[in-house]
Amino acid sequence: MNAVLQPTSPVRSTQSWQAADSAHFLHPFTDFQSLARKGSRIITRAEGIYLWDSDGHKLLDAMSGLWCVNVGYGQRALVDAAAKQMMELPFYNAFFQTATPPAIELAELLSEVTPPQFKHVFFSGSGSEGNDTVVRMVRRYWDVLGQPDRQVIISRHNAYHGSTMAGASLGGMSGMHAQGGLPIPNIVHIEQPYWAEHGRSMSRDEFGKVAAGWLEAKILEIGADKVAAFIGEPVQGAGGVIIPPDTYWPEIQRICDQYGILLVSDEVICGFGRTGHWFGCERFGFRPDLMTFAKGVTSGYVPLGGVMVGDRIAKVLIEQGGEFEHGYTYSGHPVACAVALANIKLIREQRLVEHVHDDVGPYLAKAYETLRDHPLVGDAETCGLMGALLLVKDKARWTPFDPAVGIGMVCRGHCFANGLVMRAVGSRMIIAPPLVITRAQIDEMMALIRRCLDLTLADAQREGWLA
Numbered sequence: 001m002n003a004v005l006q007p008t009s010p011v012r013s014t015q016s017w018q019a020a021d022s023a024h025f026l027h028p029f030t031d032f033q034s035l036a037r038k039g040s041r042i043i044t045r046a047e048g049i050y051l052w053d054s055d056g057h058k059l060l061d062a063m064s065g066l067w068c069v070n071v072g073y074g075q076r077a078l079v080d081a082a083a084k085q086m087m088e089l090p091f092y093n094a095f096f097q098t099a100t101p102p103a104i105e106l107a108e109l110l111s112e113v114t115p116p117q118f119k120h121v122f123f124s125g126s127g128s129e130g131n132d133t134v135v136r137m138v139r140r141y142w143d144v145l146g147q148p149d150r151q152v153i154i155s156r157h158n159a160y161h162g163s164t165m166a167g168a169s170l171g172g173m174s175g176m177h178a179q180g181g182l183p184i185p186n187i188v189h190i191e192q193p194y195w196a197e198h199g200r201s202m203s204r205d206e207f208g209k210v211a212a213g214w215l216e217a218k219i220l221e222i223g224a225d226k227v228a229a230f231i232g233e234p235v236q237g238a239g240g241v242i243i244p245p246d247t248y249w250p251e252i253q254r255i256c257d258q259y260g261i262l263l264v265s266d267e268v269i270c271g272f273g274r275t276g277h278w279f280g281c282e283r284f285g286f287r288p289d290l291m292t293f294a295k296g297v298t299s300g301y302v303p304l305g306g307v308m309v310g311d312r313i314a315k316v317l318i319e320q321g322g323e324f325e326h327g328y329t330y331s332g333h334p335v336a337c338a339v340a341l342a343n344i345k346l347i348r349e350q351r352l353v354e355h356v357h358d359d360v361g362p363y364l365a366k367a368y369e370t371l372r373d374h375p376l377v378g379d380a381e382t383c384g385l386m387g388a389l390l391l392v393k394d395k396a397r398w399t400p401f402d403p404a405v406g407i408g409m410v411c412r413g414h415c416f417a418n419g420l421v422m423r424a425v426g427s428r429m430i431i432a433p434p435l436v437i438t439r440a441q442i443d444e445m446m447a448l449i450r451r452c453l454d455l456t457l458a459d460a461q462r463e464g465w466l467a
């Protein structure tokens with residue numbers, strides 16, 4: 001046995017990990033120099049909904065890793081499925097008229113758990129790659145139908161669709177567009193359905209229809225015969241858990257139907273139970289032609305993504321399309337697919353979607369209601385097991401803090417120091433805990449959230465940020 005793996009061997013110190021980390025590892029979405037000065041927090045193990053760092057501190061992971069560890073850490077069934085598949089057949093491709101049993105079985109199972117229009121899947125290695133596939137596929141669809149001018153894909157500002165050239169272009173993050181010459185041609189953005197920012201002069205329901213109307217206006221501006229598709233996350237995740245009014249998606253559906261435009265649901269976060277339904281489109285009542293998935297499909301244990309292809313598109317590509325000149329080495333990776341199979345079976349057996357829908361989802365919603373009395377909280381909302389708090393300076397008017405204060409990052413700092421992983425997006429504090437969380441653990445999480453809000457408020461009073 002390798003000496004390094006023996007339990008008696010000395011473990012590296014946190015300082016040693018941090019030094020090697022900043023010397024060699026360029027982290028995603030990170031200011032390299034400022035992280036090197038502070039040093040990373042080194043996460044070394046996890047169990048259930050908890051993480052431990054290299055100093056032995058325990059953290060409640062209210063972000064499920066990065067929106068993905070839906071079944072929680074330490075699930076034996078997923079580990080065993082990976083080990084077994086690695087021994088039997090660690091890799092074979094699906095390019096040259098070959099397939100592997102796990103990829104076939106996963107394709108079959110996905111067609112069972114997704115809405116009825118989906119009987120086909122195209123696999124990728126991540127959500128970003130899945131959205132690259134979406135761009136290729138919707139344009140190919142219109143080409144095959146003899147409408148090659150239908151090139152434009154409409155998305156939203158503050159959307160997140162990944163970090164590849166196409167994914168970041170579809171996304172509406174201005175910081176990302178500012179680097180690397182994005183967006184690529186023929187991708188345009190409309191405003192997001194964020195009521196707190198754009199709609200407070202009307203009811204949420206009225207605003208939902210107004211925000212969907214921005215899609216119709218954009219289609220008319222461009223010309224419907226040039227528009228290929230509209231893409232959106234049912235609930236915007238990385239944008240700050242922006243939950244649209246219930247009137248929004250049905251109106252988007254109506255508009256797409258009216259102009260014959262393809263509708264794409266990016267379910268990378270909302271899929272596999274997060275909203276209390278198998279997929280976010282089922283929660284919000286719309287019927288997409290394509291659905292991107294990743295993250296929760298394997299609960300993040302290994303990377304896997306893909307696109308569910310609805311009958312309307314599958315029929316054209318299969319019957320008239322000829323060769324689709326697109327694919328990834330890891331499309332249908334057998335180990336990733338074996339883990340996804342084990343993960344989806346676990347979600348079914350443990351009835352985790354029902355658990356979110358009937359039990360912990362409503363329980364979290366009630367708990368969040370009680371945070372509305374906190375002096376810093378302007379708005380508190382949830383959708384299934386996603387939650388957001390809007391931190392404001394003045395409750396009555398929802399006056400924002402001076403951005404220079406970085407109120408979200410201050411709050412996030414208190415969370416980390418007090419054993420809670422919560423994410424800050426501007427002044428929105430967001431959570432997406434593992435679906436296996438219990439009521440008692442929600443109580444524990446809420447006590448931590450309240451404590452961190454109090455500590456943030458004390459800072460704001462002491463530093464004069466409320467003035």
Ligand SMILES: *Cc1c(COP(=O)(O)O)cnc(C)c1O
Nearest residue numbers: 126127128160161162268269294
């Ligand atoms: C995370 C995410 C992606 C990108 O997935 P990666 O696996 O990081 O490439 C795409 N869409 C949404 C909605 C996401 O949250």
